[in-house]
Amino acid sequence: MDKTKRICLWSGPRNISTALMYSFAQRKDTTVVDEPLYAHYLTSTDADEYHPGAEDVIADQHNDGERVVREVILGDYETPVVFFKHMTHHLVDLDWSFMKDTINLILTRDPRDMLPSYAKQVNQPAMRDVGYAKHLELLEYLQSIGQQPMVIDSKQVLMDPKGKLTEICHGLGIPFDEAMLSWEAGARPEDGVWADHWYHNVHRSTGFKPYTPKTEPFPEHLKELLKECQPIYHRLIGKS
Known part of the structure; x- marks a missing residue:
């Protein structure tokens, strides 16, 4: 019987998913x-x-998603917990039934904050x-x-790292670890080859940065996409 706890974090881009990966990397029981x-x-x-560094990513990873599911997501690990950081939009042309064997979390962010950040790349x-x-x-x-x-x-x-991480760990059936609240600045060996394009902020961090609302005007060219995203975001977080 497979006793490995496989945690799949399904995120959108620019959603502190890398910071959460760094947080879980501090646990001795987790890959x-x-x-x-x-x-x-x-x-x-x-x-x-149009994705920066796409050629490097394609050369570095298996391109066959079903093989990735078999050998990576459902593969063997030495630690009892494995944390997979995923982007939800990567789920194309795949059989999703492997998720019956994973614990799944969905990470979202207000599109008013996310879209301007993403549009920089x-x-x-x-x-x-x-x-x-x-x-x-x-x-x-x-x-x-x-x-x-x-x-x-x-x-x-971001508003309550310890409280929210405690809640997340409880939901996952693992104990909260204080080590999850901080890490050393700089890159990690697990970083994807795309880190140079996307991870500048997290590489400068040593923990979760306090939430600060954006003050600059929302970009005009993103307003139509914002109209599409906002009702979905509100449904996801349980608002009407």
Whole structure:
């Protein structure tokens, strides 16, 4: 019987998912894995045409998503807990039934905060890039197979890291570890090859930064996408 606790964090981009991965990496009982389905996503769509560093990702990872599921997500590990950081929009052309064998969390963020941050790397993002619709599809799928995944709002983690991490760990059936609240600045060996393009802020951090609302005007070219994302975000976090 497989006793490995496989935690899949399904996130959108720019959602403190890397900080959460760094947090779980501080646990002695946990192995962390960074976005194992990224190359699969790039080779299954045309996203390789505009994602920074796409050629390096495709060369570095298995491109076959089903192989990644078999050998990485459902593979063997020496630690009793494995934490997989995923982007929800990477779930293309895959059989999702492997999630019956994983504990699944959904991480979201207010699109008013997320979209301007993401557009600094991808100037003209579309819904498929930012993951909100896929989040909702994933939530409905997980509920259809009898799971009730925790939906985490990144803002709540930043406002109370210890309290929220304690709640998350309780939901996962693992004890909270104080070590999860801080880490050394700089890169980690588990970082994907895309870290140079995306991880500048987390590499400068030593813990969860306090939440600060954005003050600059919302970019005009993102307003239509914001209209699409906001109602989905509110459904995800339980607002009407």
